[in-house]
Amino acid sequence: MTFINLLDKSADLYRLQATGDKEKWSKIATINVHLQPLADEMLEKGGTGAFYQRYKAWSQRDTMIYEGDRLVINSETYTVAGVEDFNIGNFPHLEIYLEKGNV
Numbered sequence: 001m002t003f004i005n006l007l008d009k010s011a012d013l014y015r016l017q018a019t020g021d022k023e024k025w026s027k028i029a030t031i032n033v034h035l036q037p038l039a040d041e042m043l044e045k046g047g048t049g050a051f052y053q054r055y056k057a058w059s060q061r062d063t064m065i066y067e068g069d070r071l072v073i074n075s076e077t078y079t080v081a082g083v084e085d086f087n088i089g090n091f092p093h094l095e096i097y098l099e100k101g102n103v
Contacts, residue, residue, distance in 0.1 A: 009032065036056055039053070067080055
């Protein structure tokens with residue numbers, strides 16, 4: 001089995017774009033990922049009453065993904081909280097840390 005075979009979900013990547021004095025989310029790319037929850041429980045965001053769940057996704061290194069971007073997978077929106085680039089070994093890849101909830 002190859003790393004690419006493990007990427008079992010399609011995700012639309014969105015980035016906030018500024019045009020003049022307006023901002024809008026624009027679709028940048030569609031990428032393949034493997035998605036897993038990091039834990040079952042919901043977390044509270046800094047005493048604000050907003051709750052979210054953390055996830056980790058793996059993807060190929062062929063698309064630049066930045067903190068603050070959004071991934072839409074099966075109509076669910078995830079916010080990118082961090083990205084680690086692993087360009088080592090037989091399976092160079094990105095590890096993408098995501099949050100989903102009412103944050």
